[in-house]
Amino acid sequence: MRVSRLMLVTLRDNPAEAEITSHQLLLRAGYIRRLAPGIYAYLPLMWRVLRKVAEVVREEMDSTGALETLLPQLQPAELWQRSGRWSGYTAGEGIMFHLEDRQGRELGLGPTHEEVVTSLAAELLRSYRQLPVNLYQIQTKFRDEIRPRFGLMRGREFIMKDAYSFHADEDCLRRTYAAMDQAYRRIFARCGLHAVAVEADSGAIGGSASQEFMVTADAGEDLILTSSDGRYAANQERAVSLAAAAVPLPGGCRSAGTGELLNTPNQTSIGDLCSAHGFDPSQIVKVLLLLARFDSGREQPLLVCLRGDQQLNEVKLANAIAAQLAAEQGSLLGITPLSADMLEQQGLPPLPFGFVGPDLGDAVLAGARRWSCSFVRLIDHTAASLESFVCGGNQPDSHRVGVSWSGLGLKPEPLDLRSAQAGDRCLHDPDQLLQASRGIEVGHIFQLGRKYSQAMEACFTSETGASEPFWMGCYGIGVSRLAQAAVEQHHDGNGIRWPLAIAPFEVVVVPANGADTTQASLAEQLYTALGRAGVDALLDDRAERAGVKFKDGDLLGIPWRVVVGRGAATGMVELVDRRGGEPRELEASHLLDLLLPEIERQRRGLLEP
RNA sequence: CGGGGCGUAGCGCAGCUUGGUAGCGCGGAUGCUUUGGGAGCAUUAGGUCGCAGGUUCGAAUCCUGUCGCCCCGACCA
Known part of the structure; x- marks a missing residue:
């Protein structure tokens, strides 16, 4: 070309x-x-x-x-309805483009x-x-x-x-x-x-x-x-992964695991609590309130407990929820955090966000317009394994210290809901750290x-x-x-560096000065020879200055460049590897002998011979 | 959908604060010179300033509305 x-x-x-x-x-x-x-x-x-x-x-x-x-x-909706995916893929945040034909039949793309x-x-x-x-x-x-x-x-x-x-x-x-x-x-x-x-x-x-x-x-x-x-x-x-060990809570359980009240004005975050009272985040159980929506129309409030230093993994959460409920409720459409606005829309009184404990009663959901009236409660194993901990007091500006699960009257069934992080220890070998x-x-x-x-x-x-x-x-x-x-993965400051196996062209032949007939005809000759040898070759025959052609060749990322320049008169050309290295001067008649085996090798990519 | 940003020539941008009838670089066309790393000079074409309404003698500029695009988050090969 x-x-x-x-x-x-x-x-x-x-x-x-x-x-x-x-x-x-x-x-x-x-x-x-x-x-x-x-x-x-x-x-x-x-x-x-x-x-x-x-x-x-x-x-x-x-x-x-x-x-x-x-x-x-173009696929009929009926097929997707049979697999149960039509509504999940089209409704709400569905990702399927869909349309209706003139007969009113539904189709998906x-x-x-x-x-x-x-x-x-x-x-x-x-x-x-x-x-x-x-x-x-x-x-x-x-x-x-x-x-x-x-x-x-x-x-x-x-x-x-x-x-x-x-x-x-x-x-x-x-x-x-x-x-x-x-x-x-x-x-x-x-x-x-x-x-x-x-x-x-x-x-x-x-x-x-x-x-x-x-x-x-x-x-x-x-x-x-x-x-x-x-x-x-x-x-x-x-x-x-293995989470870091929790820092034991000094004093352990208090008041038989029901905990002692602690005044915590406006301390709604783990960070606030720790800096105000010297807790370690791993001593706190944080509670997240969310809402899961299902294909069936069910809107299910969730109460999720995690150790304070851990992050919720929403994918794991979605899988856990789907495993529990998808059989009867159809596919899970989405999970969103509960907000004050949402409570209001349900006609529910406000909740003390930031001060909620794992034992928040289902009574707070009583009378909800559309939601299920009890929480699905999920507890991450990092939280479940705490002997004693700090948690919200279920009323504004208060937390409880020295709480235990039995003290709250709960029997946690631990799940993996946390996100693994870089630096965590591996399960297969705790001496190995995740990167x-x-x-x-x-x-x-x-x-x-x-x-x-x-x-x-x-x-x-x-x-x-x-x-x-x-x-x-x-x-x-x-x-x-x-x-x-x-x-x-393969570029530099000058442009693309295609791996040869997928480069649009394998070689570009560049006459440095196209007006020079010696250069032009030698370039033409090499271009033809490369083509005959089965190489995808490009001939830069534009009436551009050499610099422009070099820049464009680099930008395009053609793996090999053959420059036909001043040396053309004596049959010399220059071979340049886009990946770097010094240009090689060689006789034009030797070009194919040198280049073909290289190209042959590079067509295999990174595959070992 | 929530948060942020931007719409001015094919591309990248300035002009907007302080209203006076649109500019720069790249790119395009033509000519001359140049010719090994995005050339120089000259000439030239190209814009309903996203759109609609409003304020004003006068709007790219101020106001209102609207549309579009980009970035961050939720979705995935």
């Missing part, structure tokens, strides 16, 4: 819309253009990158025996394809003899993100590879899951990305085990915690189990002749996100 024909428009300044480096560079280098929030045009250069990523994905998926397919993006693929499997896969099957597609997905951002990182329209596997038993699912794990590692390595696999929360997709693949980068939206020995890595949403880093989630694999097949009655006939729901797995890779993550 000739640069003059490339519709290349590069920008010198960063567009104001872009915040993170990868987004800025993709805009500046003419890879993408924004059409609306979260909706981007992939310009020809970007499309070449995406095709290369897709091809790596395709090759690795195919080599595991997975079958490529292409499923409809696919954010994911479990329903479609499961209904197909139910029709086509009748016998255990046909299993296992793993279907995948590479396709545009639609999600009505609340706040799209960072270019391709979180778009409302994005390209994803999604795969769905069907199995006769759980063991077989585990084997495919493990095969996907290996395939994913190869995919990211081949794309030249440093990625780490972390334990993850399954989120809205559901299922049991799940693992995310994170491209490590400071701009990443996820916090990941890893042990220094490398044996444990998890998303913070999911991470578990924090940031990551961009580029892949996620799930063992779904039989959640969807049961809901949608997708069954096969087993070896014993019984009708059984499929065991399922699903496996996603954000293809467009991966491409941008690559930029986030």
Whole structure:
């Protein structure tokens, strides 16, 4: 390809819309253009990158025996109603774009394809003899993100590879899951990305085990915690750890564990209490009041207890709540903190926020207009294991000191509701400490189990002749996100440094002075020869000064540059590695001999030979 | 939706406080010079100042409303 024909428009300044480096560079280098929030045009250069990523994905998926397919993006609501996800995905903060056709039929624009693929499997896969099957597609997905951002990182329209596997038993699912794990590692390595696999929360997709693949980068939206020995890595949403030991409360229990009243005027926070009375945060039980909303319409007040030095992990809380109530109340739509306004709307008297104890009675909810009239009470194990503690007095400006659970008449059932933090001790080895880093989630694999097949009655006939729901797995890779993550991980002050395996072009041939016919014709010759040798080559034939062409080449991130300059008269050219190092002078006739093996090697990315 | 910010030429911005009829840099076009790291000079095109209403002799500027976009939080590949 000739640069003059490339519709290349590069920008010198960063567009104001872009915040993170990868987004800025993709805009500046003419890879993408924004059409609306979260909706981007992939310009020809970007499309070449995406095709290369897709091809790596395709090759690795195919080599595991997975079958490529292409499923409809427009999906009937009925299918989603059968799985029970329609309302959760459309109502309230749902992420599915949906619409009505002229016949009044409701349709959704696919954010994911479990329903479609499961209904197909139910029709086509009748016998255990046909299993296992793993279907995948590479396709545009639609999600009505609340706040799209960072270019391709979180778009409302994005390209994803999604795969769905069907199995006769759980063991077989585990084997495919493990095969996907290996395939994913190869995919990211081949794309030249440093990625780490972390334990993850399954989120809205559901299922049991799940693992995310994170491209490590400071701009990443996820916090990941890893042990220094490398044996444990998890998303913070999911991470578990040992909390630091609590500082024992001097004096222990008082008044048989009912505690002694302490006057605490306006001391509503843990920090206030500690500085006023010399407590350690770990001596206090903090109480959070929240409201969970369910698909069924139920609005359930929650009372959550944590040790004062711990932070609530909302994902763990949501999972705990869903486990208790989702069976009868349908999917959990959301959890929000209780506020004075909300109490007022329910016709309830105000609560002493900041002074609430774990034993706050259900009486305070009596007469609520819509809420359930008793709290669901959840206690984190850090709080549950305290022998004696400080807590709110359930009236303004008072706390109690030397309280115990039995003194309050409560029997805590400890749950894990706290967020693990950097510096915490690991469960697998308390000598190991967790370290924090940031990551961009580029892949996620799930063992779904039989959640969807049961809901949608997708069954096969087993070896014993019984009708059984499929065991399922699903496996996603954000293809467009991966491409941008690559930029986030591989750039410098001059622009992008694509890993060669996914670079739009592998080499750019630059005649330093295009008006010099010797240079121009040698450049042309090398460009043709590279093309014949199967190299994706670019010829910068623009009537620009050398500096401009160099700058643009760096910005675009083409891995190799061949400069045909003053040396052209004697058949000498210069080879420059975008990753750095000194330019190499060489005879043009030797270029291919030198460059082809290099390119061949780099096409494997980070994969070991 | 809550909090913050911004809408002026294709892009990045100034002008607004103190109203007087729009400017800078980059980019585009043309010509000459230049030609190994985003060249120089000259000429030139391009703007309903987001939109609507109001105040005023006069509004980019003041007031009211509205729309849009960006950032922080809740959602996720």
